[in-house]
Amino acid sequence: MNIEMKQISKAFHGNQVLRQVKFSLVEGEIHALMGENGAGKSTLMKILTGMYAQDEGEILIDGKQRTFKNPKDAERNGISFIHQELNILPYLTVAENLFLGRELKSGPLGVMKTKEMNRITAEKMASLGIPLDPKELAENLSVGQQQMIEIAKALMTDAKVIIMDEPTAALTEREIQTLFNVMRKLKASGVSIVYISHRMEEIFAMCDRITILRDGTYVDTKQIVDTSFDDVVRMMVGRSIGERFPRRTSTPGEVFLEAEHLTSRKFNKVSFTVRRGEIFGFAGLMGAGRTEIMNAIFGLEPTTGGTLKIGGIPVRVKSPHDAIKRQIGYITEDRKTKGLLLDFSINDNIALTNFGRLSNGGVINSAKEKELIDRLMQQLNVKASGSAQHVRYLSGGNQQKVVIAKWLGTEPQLLILDEPTRGVDVGAKKEIYSIMNQLTEQGVAIIMVSSELPEVLGMSDRIAVVHEGTVKGILSREEATQESIMSLATGGK
Incomplete structure (x- = not known):
């Protein structure tokens, strides 16, 4: 035909x-x-x-x-x-x-x-x-x-x-x-x-x-x-975007999050640390348990053993509310069903996670709300007719920026990004990578889960490779290659 x-x-x-x-x-x-x-x-x-x-x-x-x-x-x-x-x-x-x-x-x-x-x-x-x-x-x-x-x-x-x-x-x-x-x-x-x-x-x-x-x-x-x-x-x-992945400029500092033998029904004895100013990548095949580990850190998945420490102090994160109180943000892999209210405005989506800081006595302060939404939309270069536009009618890249904006408003110290550029075009990808770099330069710790090996290799300071619910290895930027990651991801050494 x-x-x-x-x-x-x-x-x-x-x-x-x-x-x-x-x-x-x-x-x-x-x-x-x-x-x-x-x-x-x-x-x-x-x-x-x-x-x-x-x-x-x-x-x-x-x-x-x-x-x-x-x-x-x-x-x-x-x-x-x-x-x-x-x-x-x-x-x-x-x-x-x-x-x-x-x-x-x-x-x-x-x-x-x-x-x-x-x-x-x-x-x-x-x-x-x-x-x-x-x-x-x-x-x-x-x-x-x-x-x-x-x-x-x-x-x-x-x-x-x-x-x-x-x-x-x-x-x-x-x-x-x-x-x-x-x-x-x-x-x-x-x-x-x-x-x-x-x-x-x-x-x-x-x-x-x-x-x-x-x-x-x-x-x-x-x-x-x-x-x-x-x-x-x-x-x-309509322009050259230069290097595909921006150069990493931040130097990782002290450990912010530490998992010791973290265990649930879906993963077993997972251990790793994430430092301030670091992008810590998670690689592995679909179904290996990467998202389930992130859910546990954010209080969406119950754990049956192990310890989670923030700033060296053992903590129990039983719910997303607990995680947010401990300055953890989570951008899920499915923005349309779990990250956004599609039939609500940009304004409503960003305000939803920032209600506490925008309200006095349970009533939202309109001036504070406008200042926050305007600042975040400008910072992330969200392309829309205005903050009143419903997110359903934004492009995939701009929808993802709104998800990032709603968590940036909470001023997280740890930001979990699960498949942050899935379905996003090359120009928006570069913008998201630059945002990640800016956050780490401010001392924010980032965990990035991605199925795109070039993305994991291009953006991560260290990479944990997950296979069937266990961390098979943690690679430095120098050690990591597509071959070494796939070997660990499929159960090799």
């Missing part, structure tokens, strides 16, 4: 999102679609699949003008869209999710052929190299495993074109390699893939061509072999 989109324009409530954008896709290619958050990538693909109607422009499929009524219509005609937000129903099994809306039935009463669906699911998962039980409830799976179900669902439709929007954001390295193997097989069979991602390594490893959008406009389309990381960044942001 060959697709050509010409002069596509789209506005929402007077806000021009796309202006005269073009995009083409040829049979059997993997085509990267890149741009900063809010550049219009997802909107363009939603127009292609009939979720939105363009205001101007035309779509040609195999040379004939065509528009789809809705995504189901697009799917019936061979175009499938795997969205960044998962559409998994947690109380259904793997097989039930895979066949949702296209269940196999028999007889006049329409009895579901459960055994047949389980058998087909097992075969499909085996062909993808995904060891999932068809009868397992989706709620018991990791985010990465749920993502693989979404990919399998798209492949069940015999699609000729598959659009993947940040497909690896929640996958482990092993799952990413499994996905890449599937993509190569699809390409070899003539399937075309539109690949939307902020991960440069993946783009250069997997894609044939790349199209860049900036602020809703078309910039250029190039063969991957004819471009470079710096070229792509320059086209995306």
